Amino acid sequence: KNQVEQSPQSLIILEGKNCTLQCNYTVSPFSNLRWYKQDTGRGPVSLTIMTFSENTKSNGRYTATLDADTKQSSLHITASQLSDSASYICVVTPTGGSYIPTFGRGTSLIVHP
Amino acid sequence: EPEVTQTPSHQVTQMGQEVILRCVPISNHLYFYWYRQILGQKVEFLVSFYNNEISEKSEIFDDQFSVERPDGSNFTLKIRSTKLEDSAMYFCASSEFLAPDTEAFFGQGTRLTVV
Numbered sequence: 001k002n003q004v005e006q007s008p009q010s011l012i013i014l015e016g017k018n019c020t021l022q023c024n025y026t027v028s029p030f031s032n033l034r035w036y037k038q039d040t041g042r043g044p045v046s047l048t049i050m051t052f053s054e055n056t057k058s059n060g061r062y063t064a065t066l067d068a069d070t071k072q073s074s075l076h077i078t079a080s081q082l083s084d085s086a087s088y089i090c091v092v093t094p095t096g097g098s099y100i101p102t103f104g105r106g107t108s109l110i111v112h113p
Numbered sequence: 114e115p116e117v118t119q120t121p122s123h124q125v126t127q128m129g130q131e132v133i134l135r136c137v138p139i140s141n142h143l144y145f146y147w148y149r150q151i152l153g154q155k156v157e158f159l160v161s162f163y164n165n166e167i168s169e170k171s172e173i174f175d176d177q178f179s180v181e182r183p184d185g186s187n188f189t190l191k192i193r194s195t196k197l198e199d200s201a202m203y204f205c206a207s208s209e210f211l212a213p214d215t216e217a218f219f220g221q222g223t224r225l226t227v228v
Contacts, residue, residue, distance in 0.1 A: 043117075043204050043219030044156065089156065099211065100169055103156040 002027040004092050004104035012110045017080055021107045023073040023090030031095035035064050035075045038087045038106065047075070047088075080111045115139040117220035119205050125226045126195055134190045134223045136205030145188045146206040146217060147180065149173070156204070162188065163211075195227045 004025045013019050025033070032051050036044035048057040048064040050073070057064050061078045077084055087106040093099055118137045126132050138145050147159040161168040162180055179191045188207075192199055202224050208217040 041202075041222070041224075043206075043221050045219070046216050049216060091156075098169060099161070100158050100171060103158075105155045 002092070002094065002102045004090055004102045006090050006104040006107050008107060009105070010108040010110070012112060013080055015080060015082055015111050015113050018076065018078050019080060019109065021075045021077075021088050021109070023075070023104055025071050025073070025090070025092045025102070027092040027094050027102055029094060029096045030068065031093045031099070033066055033073050034091045034093070035062070035073075036089040036091060038089055040086070044089055077109075082111050082113060085109060085111045117205055117207055117218050119220035119223050121223060122221065123224045123226070125228060128197055128227055129194050132192050132195055132225065134203050134205075134225070136188045136190070136220055137186050138188055138205070138207030139218055140186070142207035142209050142218075144168075144208045144211055144217075145182070146208075147190045148204040148206065149201040150204065151201040159190070195225075197227050200225060200227045
């Protein structure tokens with residue numbers, strides 16, 4: 001069964017600090033991996049999309065890495081801001097007939113001033 | 114900036130009633146999706162739709178659910194006889210191409226409460 005596990009479940013950091021969120025997946029065969037930011041009560045917003053051949057992708061202060069061999073991804077946030085407080089969701093989409101994505105439970109990030 | 118819009122933002126309905134959730138995808142997008150998120154749980158895929166047909170559906174999308182594109186702009190999700198466990202946030206999304214190769218844009222969601 002396809003699974004996406006994220007850690008930590010929640011994280012509290014001070015404004016200006018960096019942090020790294022983790023995602024492990026068992027989806028195979030694998031098409032792409034996305035990181036989304038979801039503010040409370042809102043729809044997810046895409047941060048990065050990586051195919052199996054990519055190992056890093058940046059979007060401003062967000063940098064995602066992917067190791068397709070170990071089936072691990074990370075999202076690094078640099079110089080955190082209060083507005084980074086949100087849930088960060090890892091989503092993996094398979095290939096080979098079905099494109100139904102599997103969502104992780106998300107990491108809840110709180111940035112304190 | 115183009116966006117996916119969903120109405121209503123919050124819907125309260127009695128168990129057993131039919132509800133229709135409405136979505137207006139981004140105008141040049143061809144692929145449409147519905148997802149749900151039960152409070153405190155992860156987002157779950159329900160269905161994808163292209164060229165007036167369902168492309169894929171999950172196990173959640175049983176006979177109680179249906180989707181329709183009644184005109185050139187709207188995309189609807191109907192739940193025929195709501196159950197308490199249908200209470201969730203329902204997100205519509207759209208993409209220009211098939212989602213694995215392109216970004217899907219989500220709406221702000223409709224919070225459905227079944228009482």
